[in-house]
Amino acid sequence: MRIYETTFIINPQSDDATIEKHVGDIKDIITNTNGKIINENHMGTRRLAYEINKLTQGYYATFLYEAPTEVLPMLDRHFKVNEAYIRDLTVRIECDPEDYLKQQDPFGKHGSERRHDSSGPNRPSRETASDTEDSEKAVEVETVPEDVPTEKTPDEDTQKIDTPSEDKPSDEEL
Amino acid sequence: MAVIRGKKICRFCENKINMINYKDERILKRFTNERGKIIPRRVTGNCAMHQRKLTTAIKRGRVLAIVAFEAESYR
Numbered sequence: 001m002r003i004y005e006t007t008f009i010i011n012p013q014s015d016d017a018t019i020e021k022h023v024g025d026i027k028d029i030i031t032n033t034n035g036k037i038i039n040e041n042h043m044g045t046r047r048l049a050y051e052i053n054k055l056t057q058g059y060y061a062t063f064l065y066e067a068p069t070e071v072l073p074m075l076d077r078h079f080k081v082n083e084a085y086i087r088d089l090t091v092r093i094e095c096d097p098e099d100y101l102k103q104q105d106p107f108g109k110h111g112s113e114r115r116h117d118s119s120g121p122n123r124p125s126r127e128t129a130s131d132t133e134d135s136e137k138a139v140e141v142e143t144v145p146e147d148v149p150t151e152k153t154p155d156e157d158t159q160k161i162d163t164p165s166e167d168k169p170s171d172e173e174l
Numbered sequence: 175m176a177v178i179r180g181k182k183i184c185r186f187c188e189n190k191i192n193m194i195n196y197k198d199e200r201i202l203k204r205f206t207n208e209r210g211k212i213i214p215r216r217v218t219g220n221c222a223m224h225q226r227k228l229t230t231a232i233k234r235g236r237v238l239a240i241v242a243f244e245a246e247s248y249r
Contacts, residue, residue, distance in 0.1 A: 007197065007238055043197070048239040058239065062197065089237050095193070103193045 003038070003066050006075065008088040009058035012045045022084050023061050024044055035067030038097045052086050064097055066129050182219025185198075192226045196234035202241045206232060209245040 011023050023042070032147070043060035064111060079088045093100050111147060177233070200229060205213050205220075205228055212232055215225040235241045 009238065032236060049236075050239055050244075051240040060197075060238075087238055089234060091196075100193060102192065103195070128238065 001066050001068055003064070003073070003093040004090055005062065006088065006090045006101075007060065007092055008079065008084040009048075009052075009060055009087055011053075011055060011084050012057050012059045013055075014084065018084070019059050022082070025078065025082075026061075026063065026075065029078060030063065030065050030067055030071055033071045033074065035065050035066060035071055037063055037065045039064040039101055053064045055086065057165045058086055064093070064101065066097070184219060184221035184224050185222055186224040191224075192222070194231040196231040197238070197240060199235070199240050201228075202232050206241060211243045216217045242243075 006026070008026065010019050011144045027037065027040075039062075041062040041064075043062065045057050045059050046057050048056055073135070075088075075090065195233055196202070205218060211234060213221070218225075220228065232241060236243050
């Protein structure tokens, strides 16, 4: 038995009941082969970073489970046969699942919440996004210890200097 | 114009983050530039171990359309 994490994206155009059914199918496959689901996380409908099959949004769901290796080819086949699944990714977790969940939860929640905020039709550019992030950071420092505002500024300076020089040659090519 | 800065500290070491969540858009975006490229650790100051983990996380995130492979449009 090994611990895996499978994340998949479902076409969000179908109604809620069918989406639930597609999620349930995956669950059934895992449990029917003596697998045990440790954690289930529905991230819901999010905007995709790039178009997949002409879709701009997708319904994300994640399972963390312990299962024998035979599950993987079965899941693979299911994902391939059924067109409702846009993307899937299975990752083996080599550490303790409790630790794994603890490490990702606070940031994971923040990530999905922010996604919904900025899910407008026109995505804000990187620079305006970072401006708003800065103002939020001051408030969020305690909840998200990862961003230290004082450290952020020198990093961004070097970024802005670096990128134009990288972009220039490709512009000339065109 | 030389700018002298103190030694950069790996932000993941500082916050004792051992595993980088490949589904967390915020972290992945912070370490990629506008074109979606992974920022080198000489710029961010990450340690080698965390840069390695971050790289796999970003690449997994790209597969799941959480971060883009390439900027949608530029110039």
